[in-house]
Amino acid sequence: MTVNYKSVFDIIGPIMIGPSSSHTAGACAIGRAANSIFKDKPTDIVIHYYESFAQTHKGHGTDYAIISGILGFDPDDSRVPYAIGLAQKQGINITFIEEPEDSPINHPNTAIIDLKNDSKQITVAGCSIGGGTIEIREIKMDGFDIKPKGPLPILLVQGGEDDHQNVTDQLANLTKVNDQQQYQSGKGNLYEYDLDRRLKAHEIDELVKNNNKLVYL
Amino acid sequence: MYMSVAELVDAAKTTKKPIYELMIEQEMETSQSSREDIIKTMGRNLDVMEAAVKKGAEGDGVFSTTGLTGGEAVKLRDYRATGKTLSGDIMMQAVQNAISTNEVNASMGVVCATPTAGSTGTLPGVIFTLRDRLNLTREQMIQFLFTAGAFGMVIANNAGIAGATGGCQAEVGSASAMGAAAAVEIAGGTPDQCSEALAMAISNLMGLVCDPVAGLVELPCVKRNAIGVGNAMIAADMALAGLTNKIPADEVIAAMDKVGKGLPKALRETGLGGLAATPTGIRMKEKIFGKSRAKA
Incomplete structure (x- = not known):
């Protein structure tokens, strides 16, 4: 059995801006993971959505949530709903793609994030497994192709x-x-x-x- | 870490400690944090829940940007004031608290996801009603949340809590089961009765699909929390009365996992089946997102 939920606060929490823990708070968490790996300001952000994320990202605020995470915001930060505008003001190009095929990391709530600037480029594949908890199943950085359990x-x-x-x-x-x-x-x-x-x-x-x-x- | 309901119940019986105490001890161990810090964090979660319960039922209420949901907790408040509710004021207070919380969530307000944002009204629905019914102290309400969390962790790690993987049974069903079990403990029931309440609560919502109109956490999610809280109170009362589920809690959780995995994709938070696929549901989606997107 994989223990994804290690803390009582994974279940009673997080405190967040609505409306969806998997599609908003979880998306923010996937964005934050990409931010932690990139450690720099990107010039271009490309988000690939799969399955449930592709079908419902607009209604759930997934777009601004994932961008807010890439900017390093917490899920209860009041700037979360305005993250896309804030990123664009910094000159960051943002593209969202609804991919028609099944998730390459085998989960219905999948987002794959490409970040780049003049000096580097990364790819992070994450899935939101419920209640704001996420898994990271693939990371491409510095020539490495890392495939964690999640x-x-x-x-x-x-x-x-x-x-x-x-x-x-x-x-x-x-x-x-x-x-x-x-x-x-x-x-x-x-x-x-x-x-x-x-x-x-x-x-x-x-x-x-x-x-x-x-x-x- | 407690991996099954049976382990949790056995530990409570052997140590003669309440389940919330076992949860606090486990959290201290796994997070290497002090008891004070853990209790303080849970207190903050309780405060956020209380604020949402209040906010949605004040004045004219809150509304989502789509206009699909909002203003209905206020209607319940006013209806309750007439004193003519059919299911009694306790039940309708619980329903009001749940709907108020989910209306705040749909309006992009601040909530505490328990266990998810879609099911965020169920647990506050139970707890703030029991506060008035049983005169609970703040300390007891925090204990309630630890007990609910202990059972929720077992459900989440064995079956999952995402509508996209397990349907609404995994969200509102799990929240309802957590609320039922914690209500039993706070009302003075035994660990076995907690387990029975959990098993009955999940059994009663087994197979509930996730079919949000336009993919939004609004219709039917807000009112699904009304059935979540009602089911929690009923299951808790049944367990306290000595009724049993006959199928043990851990087997019920495993069954929920299997049922969730067997649900077609259209009924797992894609907004493509169930109520989302009704003519009215499709019209709402087209109105919000435009026609071309509606085919996606």
Whole structure:
């Protein structure tokens, strides 16, 4: 059994702007994941919607929710409904595509986000599994094609064996690592850790201090 | 982590601790947070629920931008004031609280998703009615939410809570079951009775489809929360009276999962089947989004 809902506040919560936890709050969370990976301002955002997301994104406010996440807003931020205008004012080009085929990551609430600017480009495939909780099932970044199992939290660490060992040691004091994967590209190695619990802000800061390319989802 | 209703009920019986206490202890362990912080966070959720229950039933009420929903919690408020309700004031207060909360959600107001935004009115519908019925303290209301959350986690991790994967039974059905079980505990029932209330609540909404008109969380979602809250109160009362579901709660949850997976896509939050596919539902969709999109 996959444990996606690890906290009572996944069920009683989140506090959010309506109308849909999967299509609004969850979409915002997928956007936030892309924001955490990109770590920069994009010039172009392309969102591909599949299945239920493709059919109902307009009515649910999925468009502004996902953009608000890419801008780094929380789901209860009062700016959420205005996110598209705010992004366009910053000169960001936004495209939404309703894809006719089934979700390539096998979930009816799927959004695939492409972000790019002059220096980089990423793709994040996420699905919203209900109640605002999401899974991230594919990430393309820096030449890596990462395919996590899905449930968060996920930690991505780029670097060599030293970095791997350091992060492994640090995590040993914090939480259980449910799964670990190693990926290779022309740019070196990337290590994926699926963590048993969400880390606190100060714990993440501590990890980032030693490795500024670290991504926590 | 408690993975089944049976585990949760057994732990409550062995330790002689209430289910909310087991939930708080589990949360402290998994989140590495203090009891105070966890209780404070739940208190904030309760405050958001209370504000939404109030907001939708004040003045002329709230309305969604599409005009499909809104202003009906106020009608219930005024109807209740006549003292002539058929199902009694307690039941209609619960219904008003639920509808008020979902009208706030549809109008893009702030809600606490429990477990989802589409089913956000069911749990507040139960809790703010029981507050008045049983004179609950704030502390007890927070305890109610932890108990509801404990059962909700078991449902979510075994069957899921998204309309797109499991239909409305997974949303309003789950919320109703959480409310029923937590109502039993707060009213002094046993852990076994909580489990029976949950099992009866889900059994009664088994197969409920997710068929939102125009894909919006409005029709029939707002009023589905009325049946969610009514069903929760009825299931809780049946369990407290000693009725049993005969099929155990964990098997009912597994059955709900299977039923959800068997539902055609048109009935899983695509806005393509059920009420969404009625002539009136299609006309509403065309009016809101225009004709070309309506074929999508």
